[in-house]
Amino acid sequence: MSDKVIYAAILGAGTVGLGTYKLCEAMSDEIKHKTGATLVIKKVLVRNLSKKREGIPDEILTDKWEDIINDKDISIVVELMGGIHPAKDYVLEALKAGRQVVTANKDLIAEYGEEVGNAANKAGADLQFEAAVAGAIPIIRPLKQSMTGNHITEIMGIVNGTTNYILTKMTESGMDYKEALAKATELGYAEADPTADVEGYDAGRKIAIMASIAFNSRVTFADVYTEGITKISADDIKYAKEFGYVIKLLGVAKNTEDGIEVKVHPMLIPNNHPLANVNDAFNAVFVHGKAMDDAMFMGRGAGQMPTASAVVGDIIDVCRNIVHDSCGRIGCCCYKNLEVKDITDTKSKFFLRLEVADKQGVLANIASVLGNSGVSIAQVVQKSGKDGVAELVIITAEVLEKNFNDAMAVFKGLSAVKNIAGVIRVY
Amino acid sequence: MSDKVIYAAILGAGTVGLGTYKLCEAMSDEIKHKTGATLVIKKVLVRNLSKKREGIPDEILTDKWEDIINDKDISIVVELMGGIHPAKDYVLEALKAGRQVVTANKDLIAEYGEEVGNAANKAGADLQFEAAVAGAIPIIRPLKQSMTGNHITEIMGIVNGTTNYILTKMTESGMDYKEALAKATELGYAEADPTADVEGYDAGRKIAIMASIAFNSRVTFADVYTEGITKISADDIKYAKEFGYVIKLLGVAKNTEDGIEVKVHPMLIPNNHPLANVNDAFNAVFVHGKAMDDAMFMGRGAGQMPTASAVVGDIIDVCRNIVHDSCGRIGCCCYKNLEVKDITDTKSKFFLRLEVADKQGVLANIASVLGNSGVSIAQVVQKSGKDGVAELVIITAEVLEKNFNDAMAVFKGLSAVKNIAGVIRVY
Numbered sequence: 001m002s003d004k005v006i007y008a009a010i011l012g013a014g015t016v017g018l019g020t021y022k023l024c025e026a027m028s029d030e031i032k033h034k035t036g037a038t039l040v041i042k043k044v045l046v047r048n049l050s051k052k053r054e055g056i057p058d059e060i061l062t063d064k065w066e067d068i069i070n071d072k073d074i075s076i077v078v079e080l081m082g083g084i085h086p087a088k089d090y091v092l093e094a095l096k097a098g099r100q101v102v103t104a105n106k107d108l109i110a111e112y113g114e115e116v117g118n119a120a121n122k123a124g125a126d127l128q129f130e131a132a133v134a135g136a137i138p139i140i141r142p143l144k145q146s147m148t149g150n151h152i153t154e155i156m157g158i159v160n161g162t163t164n165y166i167l168t169k170m171t172e173s174g175m176d177y178k179e180a181l182a183k184a185t186e187l188g189y190a191e192a193d194p195t196a197d198v199e200g201y202d203a204g205r206k207i208a209i210m211a212s213i214a215f216n217s218r219v220t221f222a223d224v225y226t227e228g229i230t231k232i233s234a235d236d237i238k239y240a241k242e243f244g245y246v247i248k249l250l251g252v253a254k255n256t257e258d259g260i261e262v263k264v265h266p267m268l269i270p271n272n273h274p275l276a277n278v279n280d281a282f283n284a285v286f287v288h289g290k291a292m293d294d295a296m297f298m299g300r301g302a303g304q305m306p307t308a309s310a311v312v313g314d315i316i317d318v319c320r321n322i323v324h325d326s327c328g329r330i331g332c333c334c335y336k337n338l339e340v341k342d343i344t345d346t347k348s349k350f351f352l353r354l355e356v357a358d359k360q361g362v363l364a365n366i367a368s369v370l371g372n373s374g375v376s377i378a379q380v381v382q383k384s385g386k387d388g389v390a391e392l393v394i395i396t397a398e399v400l401e402k403n404f405n406d407a408m409a410v411f412k413g414l415s416a417v418k419n420i421a422g423v424i425r426v427y
Numbered sequence: 428m429s430d431k432v433i434y435a436a437i438l439g440a441g442t443v444g445l446g447t448y449k450l451c452e453a454m455s456d457e458i459k460h461k462t463g464a465t466l467v468i469k470k471v472l473v474r475n476l477s478k479k480r481e482g483i484p485d486e487i488l489t490d491k492w493e494d495i496i497n498d499k500d501i502s503i504v505v506e507l508m509g510g511i512h513p514a515k516d517y518v519l520e521a522l523k524a525g526r527q528v529v530t531a532n533k534d535l536i537a538e539y540g541e542e543v544g545n546a547a548n549k550a551g552a553d554l555q556f557e558a559a560v561a562g563a564i565p566i567i568r569p570l571k572q573s574m575t576g577n578h579i580t581e582i583m584g585i586v587n588g589t590t591n592y593i594l595t596k597m598t599e600s601g602m603d604y605k606e607a608l609a610k611a612t613e614l615g616y617a618e619a620d621p622t623a624d625v626e627g628y629d630a631g632r633k634i635a636i637m638a639s640i641a642f643n644s645r646v647t648f649a650d651v652y653t654e655g656i657t658k659i660s661a662d663d664i665k666y667a668k669e670f671g672y673v674i675k676l677l678g679v680a681k682n683t684e685d686g687i688e689v690k691v692h693p694m695l696i697p698n699n700h701p702l703a704n705v706n707d708a709f710n711a712v713f714v715h716g717k718a719m720d721d722a723m724f725m726g727r728g729a730g731q732m733p734t735a736s737a738v739v740g741d742i743i744d745v746c747r748n749i750v751h752d753s754c755g756r757i758g759c760c761c762y763k764n765l766e767v768k769d770i771t772d773t774k775s776k777f778f779l780r781l782e783v784a785d786k787q788g789v790l791a792n793i794a795s796v797l798g799n800s801g802v803s804i805a806q807v808v809q810k811s812g813k814d815g816v817a818e819l820v821i822i823t824a825e826v827l828e829k830n831f832n833d834a835m836a837v838f839k840g841l842s843a844v845k846n847i848a849g850v851i852r853v854y
């Protein structure tokens with residue numbers, strides 16, 4: 001075995017930074033066998049030097065980026081700070097200085113993937129980010145390697161653990177959204193400000209990254225239509241169950257003949273679909289490729305050690321590239337320039353819950369409004385009303401979203417429609 | 428873009444060989460973009476030159492291995508003949524001659540993995556075999572790369588589509604084994620001689636390969652305990668269902684402190700386990716790693732294009748290595764020499780179905796035999812008998828297999844026990 005030593009620096013000693021350091025230490029012997037080199041974490045960048053970092057020796061801590069970027073020994077920069085600033089600058093500087101970069105930063109890759117990807121390509125450097133999407137689940141590398149012989153037409157994923165936990169709780173116990181969110185906050189699954197999770201922004205970043213890789217065409221977070229779970233009610237979940245569905249927050253990306261569709265929204269999926277049984281904080285990504293047909297990847301989407309597992313997988317891959325002098329062997333590969341469609345130009349099936357006047361002729365009226373907008377009804381259930389209000393639960397056939405929106409606009413002006421209580425897309 | 432051309436040869440133009448050729452042609456442009464080189468399939472080795480191969484030009488067909496091994500242009504040999512002879516010789520010759528090898532041959536890797544792996548390491552060549560296990564599902568590469576920062580403790584997989592189809596049919600329709608096998612044969616899911624599938628040999632080869640990679644210690648097919656599904660009855664499935672389980676044929680490999688356990692057998696798994704809903708011809712592999720926790724990979728385990736998808740993923744990876752002069756960057760890595768435990772030294776829970784004399788004291792008698800052998804009962808149901816015979820269905824606590832076998836030996840000598848009707852392990 002060679003006595004080559006590869007030095008790395010970790011930026012950030014938060015949960016994932018600390019987990020990554022510990023895992024590199026614990027797997028040190030294995031890494032040597034697997035890569036032919038000894039990996040040494042030479043420096044760890046922190047904001048506050050006086051804070052104790054359990055398990056990391058004080059002497060390798062630094063609060064100066066210069067100590068890292070100017071250290072010629074360091075070949076790998078592992079960015080685990082998160083956020084755009086200063087992470088983006090550090091990553092770009094590292095690449096320009098000939099360093100290899102591993103990052104778990106989904107914000108950075110989803111928003112500035114083109115800039116950092118080009119910088120890596122230009123430098124002939126590795127830029128690896130398996131941990132940026134779906135934590136421990138191998139999905140970036142399978143998309144770039146194992147499944148790359150496919151024309152991939154669809155990716156669909158439960159890629160946010162917080163919302164999956166909330167929806168699972170609502171489904172299992174009949175809790176309403178607020179109660180389930182409170183439970184998630186109490187258990188640490190939801191942050192104090194849960195906006196990025198519950199509004200689908202976090203999932204939107206991840207689906208943008210996956211779509212870019214799968215379709216070889218740049219998709220940024222700004223391209224993603226996002227709709228969160230804050231309006232999902234216990235009633236929606238109850239009726240969905242009656243129809244044989246569960247509600248999940250999904251990131252969906254499709255590569256169609258007239259452009260890319262990319263969106264995050266709650267969706268009714270049939271009980272027997274593999275994604276329907278992915279519960280609690282688990283993540284899963286479903287991929288359809290022309291040759292491979294359907295595949296699904298499931299695992300822990302977050303957490304200290306699962307995320308560190310993905311980061312260390314990347315670090316080991318970079319070490320192998322350094323040993324074989326093949327850094328940059330799989331670069332950014334968005335060589336197509338496909339259009340991203342507007343959400344209103346895409347087609348969906350809808351679950352529609354209406355509170356309507358409980359009198360004769362209303363159902364016919366509703367059906368005719370839908371029909372006039374080109375919306376066909378696949379299933380309908382009328383619930384006995386009280387106080388003169390009945391509840392209609394409709395599942396439509398596939399329809400252009402703009403046509404569906406037209407019908408909703410008409411409903412808003414109809415006195416017979418008291419309330420559009422729920423609108424959720426259906427798989 | 429470079430004008431580099433990489434020449435490959437495919438050995439075998441059967442289902443997978445033909446699919447691979449077609450996929451390479453269809454993805455030719457994509458491959459150029461992704462690897463920086465043009466891939467050309469220069470020759471295809473067939474046994475019978477006069478047979479028409481739809482889609483493959485006659486002029487690249489050859490029935491002479493010499494035409495390939497002596498052609499210095501050819502850098503990649505894609506072995507899709509299957510079986511040991513002459514595939515093994517061709518693979519070894521190709522590696523010795525400095526060629527890169529891609530193969531889908533599970534028999535070869537499971538039985539001669541050490542020999543061909545060493546030959547590849549010695550030559551500094553690629554030996555890639557993603558398609559040898561679970562068809563289109565990326566599992567070899569994730570184990571070698573993405574999850575390699577983990578101490579992997581367990582792999583459990585539904586890796587044989589034929590038996591999964593048969594068990595799914597039996598579960599869904601109450602068919603007995605023979606009927607379901609006939610259906611599978613009729614639909615082409617089972618071969619004329621189904622032995623390798625229904626006896627668990629095929630799954631055994633796949634679990635041997637996965638265990639070797641996950642545990643970094645050579646496990647061959649000969650190390651695997653195999654038990655097939657031929658004895659599973661409609662009654663077993665019915666009672667399993669009553670207890671909340673489904674029966675699946677599983678390959679199971681565990682990395683324990685006192686050695687590796689590796690086996691293939693039918694198993695009762697709880698309805699809510701992710702593997703329980705993997706039905707029909709789908710495959711799935713469940714992996715537990717210390718850092719990553721649980722993960723599962725699901726997809727098509729066989730079929731022309733799904734298997735070709737995995738082969739072409741490997742070919743593209745080899746092309747990237749050729750372009751970056753980094754062939755052999757991930758070699759065979761069985762650097763440990765862990766012991767494989769005998770099945771009798773492993774622990775399992777058992778589902779046990781006994782036909783016993785329908786008279787007082789028999790249950791006590793059975794319980795005491797089990798107790799004397801150290802087998803604790805977790806659940807028991809007694810079914811009303813007819814003709815003086817009652818049925819006992821027992822689920823045991825975890826027990827050393829040799830202790831369980833002792834109890835079975837005692838039962839065989841007991842007049843009260845008319846028949847040991849079913850013995851199946853439980854997750």
